[in-house]
Amino acid sequence: MLSKDINRRPIGVFDSGIGGLTVLRDIAATLPNEDTIYLGDTARVPYGSKSRETIIRYAREVAYFLVARQIKLLVVACNTASAFALDELRSTLDVPVIGVIEPGARAAVRATKTGRVGVIGTEGTIRSSAYCKAIKALNPAITTFTQACPLFVPLVEEGWAGDEVTAVIAARYLSGLKTHDIDTLVLGCTHYPLLKDTIASVMGPDVRLIDSAEATAEEVLRVLSANGLANPGGKSASHAFFVTDSPERFLTVGSRFFGPGLEKAALAAVGA
């Protein structure tokens, strides 16, 4: 895995839709030499309400699409797929596979001083207890408190991340967690980094926010270095985008997640 050829291959990133673009954005910022290929499985979004078996099948199909494009590392930038399909992908693919849950859990365990950690996410992620299990596996002494915030994703997709309505809704969702005296809060959904300022102002300066997207980008940096896979650079990095349904909405809404540089997305035939 040390040949120059492999080093220059792209990183593959996939999500059920748009949210994983926050992870991609942090990867691009943390690793400016790396080319990436992103796939949003927009024809089959959301994954959260589907069964474990279905998620594993979807994840396998998407991973094969990216592996066929010669990626050197796969990032599963989707909480549901990270919770259900990571073991399967790791056992069948011959590239390193990184999910979003383990890096977020590790960062939370490192950050907490009081051992009282909150986790917010979609209904599906919270019901799966994936973050709590990952945190407990690292340190069983930590107490976790959870809150599903179902309106956060549609609010972000509507472009209302900085809106006063969103601040009111955030205050309501987070009021329970505030009574539990946590010192660390995991943003357990790839959409939530866009709400970081709002959530921070509700929780106050004593609560450390853990951004899973950021933590995942740092994990990618570590794994590339450890495997001697980092791109030595020398030309500006390229970012390619694929979707499984009409690119229109992906481009409009996705720009708020990724910023400039998301101008076109090709249609990918995955699991058709």
Next chain:
Amino acid sequence: MLSKDINRRPIGVFDSGIGGLTVLRDIAATLPNEDTIYLGDTARVPYGSKSRETIIRYAREVAYFLVARQIKLLVVACNTASAFALDELRSTLDVPVIGVIEPGARAAVRATKTGRVGVIGTEGTIRSSAYCKAIKALNPAITTFTQACPLFVPLVEEGWAGDEVTAVIAARYLSGLKTHDIDTLVLGCTHYPLLKDTIASVMGPDVRLIDSAEATAEEVLRVLSANGLANPGGKSASHAFFVTDSPERFLTVGSRFFGPGLEKAALAAVGA
């Protein structure tokens, strides 16, 4: 089609998920003698972002499931499926098929005096222009104004229909329509009847709200009568529920839509 046997058969109602339960509720209220079978295609929700071909395939699979259960009439209680699959279902099934768009459009055309009609719905329904086309087909002199309200569905599913946050969001979404001096507003989404009070108080007493669910129930009444298919009654009506993914969330959230009587739902193998 006049045998007593056929009259006593149930009405089939389907939707991509939970929203169609408002249509079912109005059918049950308007036609208290009728048995019903409801199918929510919760494994494949939402339909709104999927292609025409996919929607037609889904609708056909769901319709066959219901027809195999001896329904005497099919209600497509889903805006997307009504827009894309109605012709296909009508040409292949030998029972009457009623969608939600035509009844809503007809009621709006009857109600308007100024010829200025507003339509609200999901992004997909508004983009499809299905209501505007149906209204124009009935009366080309009517001017239509549209507004997508993407947060209404998640707000209703969160149980915040009567909440002050929802009132603030409704006021914002509807402010544009208010400047257009409409006298009639079509609630073009099966979730919106739960927001009727909020929307009415934003629009004021001079705007008549058209509830597609109500209009569809009245259409079912008319078609059953015209075809001599009404159930003569004599026993209390039964309502059976099927879903294509885990019933848990359907039952919790669905109760807010249908009211008491939604206690269990069976898993249907559709398009597996």
